[in-house]
Amino acid sequence: MVDLSVKIGSFEMTNPVMPASGTFSPEMEQVMDINRLGATLTKTISRELRDGNPPPRVAEVECGMINCIGLPGKGIEYFLENQIPDYLRFSPPLIVSITSTIHEDFAAMAREVTVPGVKALEINISCPTRDPNGGNFALHADETAETVRLVRAATDLPIFVKLSPNAGDIVSIARAAEEAGADALTVANTILSMRIDTHSFRPSLGHKVGGMSGPAVKPIILRMVYQISKAVSIPIIGCGGIVKAEDVVEYMLAGASAVQVGYASFRNPTAMVSIIEDLEEWCDKRGIARVADLTGAVQDDMETDTYIAAAAGI
Amino acid sequence: MESTVFAARPHVVGTENTVDQAPAAPVEEILTTVLANDSINDEYKHLIVTASPKALTAKPGQFFHWLCPSPDEGDLWLRRPQSIYVVDKERQRLEFLYKCVGRGTNGAATLKPGDTFNMVGPLGVGFSMEPGWKNVVVLGRGVGLATLAPISQLIAENGIGATVILSARSPDLAMSGDLFEKAGAEVITVTDTDGTSAVENVEAIIEQRVADNRADAFFTCGSNRLFMLMKRLGKKHNVPGQVAMEQIMACGLGPCYVCVRTFEIDGVKTLKRVCIEGPVFDMQEAMGW
Ligand SMILES: Cc1cc2nc3c(=O)[nH]c(=O)nc-3n(C[C@H](O)[C@H](O)[C@H](O)COP(=O)(O)OP(=O)(O)OC[C@H]3O[C@@H](n4cnc5c(N)ncnc54)[C@H](O)[C@@H]3O)c2cc1C
Ligand SMILES: Cc1cc2nc3c(=O)[nH]c(=O)nc-3n(C[C@H](O)[C@H](O)[C@H](O)COP(=O)(O)O)c2cc1C
Ligand code: FES
Numbered sequence: 001m002v003d004l005s006v007k008i009g010s011f012e013m014t015n016p017v018m019p020a021s022g023t024f025s026p027e028m029e030q031v032m033d034i035n036r037l038g039a040t041l042t043k044t045i046s047r048e049l050r051d052g053n054p055p056p057r058v059a060e061v062e063c064g065m066i067n068c069i070g071l072p073g074k075g076i077e078y079f080l081e082n083q084i085p086d087y088l089r090f091s092p093p094l095i096v097s098i099t100s101t102i103h104e105d106f107a108a109m110a111r112e113v114t115v116p117g118v119k120a121l122e123i124n125i126s127c128p129t130r131d132p133n134g135g136n137f138a139l140h141a142d143e144t145a146e147t148v149r150l151v152r153a154a155t156d157l158p159i160f161v162k163l164s165p166n167a168g169d170i171v172s173i174a175r176a177a178e179e180a181g182a183d184a185l186t187v188a189n190t191i192l193s194m195r196i197d198t199h200s201f202r203p204s205l206g207h208k209v210g211g212m213s214g215p216a217v218k219p220i221i222l223r224m225v226y227q228i229s230k231a232v233s234i235p236i237i238g239c240g241g242i243v244k245a246e247d248v249v250e251y252m253l254a255g256a257s258a259v260q261v262g263y264a265s266f267r268n269p270t271a272m273v274s275i276i277e278d279l280e281e282w283c284d285k286r287g288i289a290r291v292a293d294l295t296g297a298v299q300d301d302m303e304t305d306t307y308i309a310a311a312a313g314i
Numbered sequence: 315m316e317s318t319v320f321a322a323r324p325h326v327v328g329t330e331n332t333v334d335q336a337p338a339a340p341v342e343e344i345l346t347t348v349l350a351n352d353s354i355n356d357e358y359k360h361l362i363v364t365a366s367p368k369a370l371t372a373k374p375g376q377f378f379h380w381l382c383p384s385p386d387e388g389d390l391w392l393r394r395p396q397s398i399y400v401v402d403k404e405r406q407r408l409e410f411l412y413k414c415v416g417r418g419t420n421g422a423a424t425l426k427p428g429d430t431f432n433m434v435g436p437l438g439v440g441f442s443m444e445p446g447w448k449n450v451v452v453l454g455r456g457v458g459l460a461t462l463a464p465i466s467q468l469i470a471e472n473g474i475g476a477t478v479i480l481s482a483r484s485p486d487l488a489m490s491g492d493l494f495e496k497a498g499a500e501v502i503t504v505t506d507t508d509g510t511s512a513v514e515n516v517e518a519i520i521e522q523r524v525a526d527n528r529a530d531a532f533f534t535c536g537s538n539r540l541f542m543l544m545k546r547l548g549k550k551h552n553v554p555g556q557v558a559m560e561q562i563m564a565c566g567l568g569p570c571y572v573c574v575r576t577f578e579i580d581g582v583k584t585l586k587r588v589c590i591e592g593p594v595f596d597m598q599e600a601m602g603w
Contacts, residue, residue, distance in 0.1 A: 030339055030568070031342060031343070032339060033339070055561065057573075060391050060392045065392055067570070069572065214391060266570070269341075269343055269565070269567060270343055
């Protein structure tokens with residue numbers, strides 16, 4: 001028996017796998033057993049009704065995809081009344097993702113979604129198709145700190161802050177979020193990117209640019225998790241390009257306490273359940289009794305002397 | 315355990331690995347076996363695969379989301395939606411009719427009998443027939459002919475008469491006529507080569523059916539021009555209609571909001587997801603095909 005349970009601070013999960021925001025909804029029950037997940041996580045909600053960006057909203061690229069959905073949603077009132085009860089039909093603890101373009105409104109939203117049944121908040125300050133003044137606060141340490149500070153004062157729920165891989169120095173942003181009171185960091189949102197159709201000479205996406213996800217981004221985000229875990233003491237949720245159990249192991253070794261899966265569910269809709277099962281099997285084979293022991297267990301005491309390293313065989 | 319590239323461990327039809335992760339779920343990821351994949355003309359191929367019991371619950375107008383093999387040295391990263399052409403419950407098979415247009419469909423074209431083919435489905439909301447309808451008019455063109463074809467199963471099951479207008483560039487591209495004829499429908503082929511596909515001619519055919527009281531409902535797919543015509547005539551004569559829509563998809567299941575199209579309901583524009591709120595929609599609400 002492998003103990004798959006993990007904790008993100010006080011937030012407890014029966015296993016480390018949860019969906020990434022925007023890639024999951026209760027509608028996934030059409031194809032999977034949602035109760036198998038470590039947690040459920042909503043699409044990012046905004047205060048107002050939003051239509052989102054003009055289509056096409058997705059473009060296939062090597063080893064992944066670019067999206068420019070643009071955070072559509074029916075607004076916070078509809079969310080509280082209809083969507084929360086829909087999520088609460090399932091047993092995994094519910095995390096609500098919120099966003100705003102105004103710091104104070106971010107805090108007000110956090111207060112409004114702090115309702116029974118919601119177990120944590122994810123603060124999306126990193127939607128890549130928004131600019132720094134449009135809620136993409138994670139590009140700057142001071143903006144990040146300001147949002148987190150106000151949200152911290154507005155709710156007692158654990159706050160997970162979703163960082164942007166598009167920030168110049170993500171480690172300093174991570175530190176700013178920790179100092180301002182974040183309980184955990186989700187690393188990370190999508191990478192700003194583009195595709196141009198060589199037949200039509202036009203951008204493949206309606207919004208011209210979008211956020212890239214899928215296996216292509218995993219080495220980049222993994223490096224960020226590794227660097228951030230050396231710099232902060234709060235837990236990290238790894239997110240980017242996970243498609244198999246070994247990817248979860250890699251993220252945990254790098255310092256993640258839990259992970260989020262997005263793209264993989266588009267390719268294989270029951271991927272998250274398969275990953276959980278494979279992870280258990282992987283731990284069992286390796287004789288690892290507690291998956292939580294993998295967190296930060298990377299053995300990175302590498303030989304620093306090039307001559308000595310190069311003298312050894314492979 | 316071997317290091318697998320992807321997590322997928324789908325329910326596999328006809329092998330020992332038949333562990334269904336969610337027996338109550340109506341949709342599943344299945345590995346089908348290809349039985350045939352032949353060209354029926356220069357542009358279209360006809361795929362026949364084995365089907366699981368869940369897959370066989372597919373209704374006309376629903377679709378499957380294909381994980382196509384690559385046609386080249388690279389790989390494919392998103393699925394491709396394809397509507398169901400025939401659900402053959404007796405022989406436990408699914409049939410598809412698809413046009414080879416890009417990497418996904420050209421990859422599917424490389425499938426040979428015996429190959430396994432991964433698909434997710436059945437997905438979406440299909441066509442429906444209301445009790446009381448005695449005669450309907452079906453109008454399609456291009457890929458739309460594949461999507462509309464299973465209406466032949468619906469009219470046969472419900473004992474409904476139909477006028478089916480197949481529009482095509484040339485007679486060899488006018489597919490699905492045989493299925494509708496077997497279901498007892500009147501099939502009219504109109505083509506660009508002999509000029510009969512002109513909107514005025516098609517309009518005259520439909521007007522005649524309305525005048526003869528043989529148009530209780532309209533169905534269309536495959537051409538914006540023909541959609542606009544049917545929508546106009548439906549509004550003029552108060553005939554209800556259904557249209558099968560397309561949009562580029564990612565998840566195919568509802569969460570991602572990639573597949574939205576614009577609809578107008580009571581004068582208010584709104585976006586709906588083709589994969590879960592469609593692909594079949596009310597004709598008067600759709601803004602264009
Ligand atoms: C519900 C539904 C049912 C369909 N049924 C059929 C059918 O029965 N027969 C048939 O021939 N075609 C059908 N199509 C269209 C079919 O999905 C596209 O032709 C196919 O996805 C093209 O993929 P590709 O890689 O070959 O082309 P590419 O042009 O290389 O595709 C690139 C991307 O665009 C998407 N795309 C391109 N054209 C379309 C389109 N028209 N609709 C949706 N996505 C598109 C692809 O999925 C892919 O993500 C259907 C589409 C939908 C939405
Ligand atoms: C279609 C789509 C929609 C997304 N919507 C959101 C969103 O609303 N909020 C958010 O924080 N991240 C959103 N993301 C980003 C994902 O949550 C995740 O950070 C990213 O996809 C990387 O994980 P992956 O490689 O496993 O997909 C979205 C991603 C995709 C592909
Ligand atoms: S394709 Fe994801 S919502 Fe329709």
